[in-house]
């Protein structure tokens with residue numbers, strides 16, 4: 533049975549942050565205070581994790597030149613991956629991108645991977661941990677909400693995991709038993725992207741609310 537909650541409910545403050553967070557792909561040139569980065573990472577560490585393993589590790593880049601070189605190398609791998617996927621996959625990807633309002637900016641501009649953000653965080657976890665992807669996802673959302681609460685913007689970058697295949701990956705010193713799950717970029721946003729309409733017919737209340 534499908535039933536929507538209609539009663540007016542007082543919203544807790546955290547909802548404002550949740551609703552205001554957007555994937556931002558244009559940043560001001562300002563750097564981010566390391567003390568703020570540290571607070572944001574602490575919020576990530578407060579995420580729940582399966583069996584309290586806290587499997588995440590953070591590899592942080594804040595130097596413009598370094599970020600640029602990682603972006604360039606990841607871009608090369610992403611392009612190779614895309615071309616290798618074959619014509620069917622390419623058509624499917626293009627079709628998906630055409631439906632995606634930000635697609636034109638995804639591959640344009642001087643830095644289509646990290647969008648010239650001043651902070652890049654690669655998040656890794658042990659390859660042996662079967663829950664790691666979920667844990668990293670929860671940790672990542674905490675990080676992005678904490679960033680928002682400091683007036684910063686962010687964007688998860690799935691392409692970030694291609695870093696493992698770049699020739700400069702060793703510069704991160706990630707142990708071989710760990711895997712890169714995601715990168716998150718953070719900075720002072722220079723755009724206000726529109727909110728993507730959310731799918732709402734996906735909640736199924738199974739028994740009547742008493």
Ligand SMILES: Cc1cc2nc3c(=O)[nH]c(=O)nc-3n(C[C@H](O)[C@H](O)[C@H](O)COP(=O)(O)O)c2cc1C
Nearest residue numbers: 553554555556557638687688689690691692725728
């Ligand atoms: C796992 C994951 C990977 C993503 N990878 C990328 C990426 O590589 N590049 C990018 O620009 N956005 C990326 N995004 C951002 C999504 O496109 C964005 O969150 C989505 O369009 C919804 O927009 P919103 O975050 O503003 O609500 C990623 C999001 C997630 C959750």
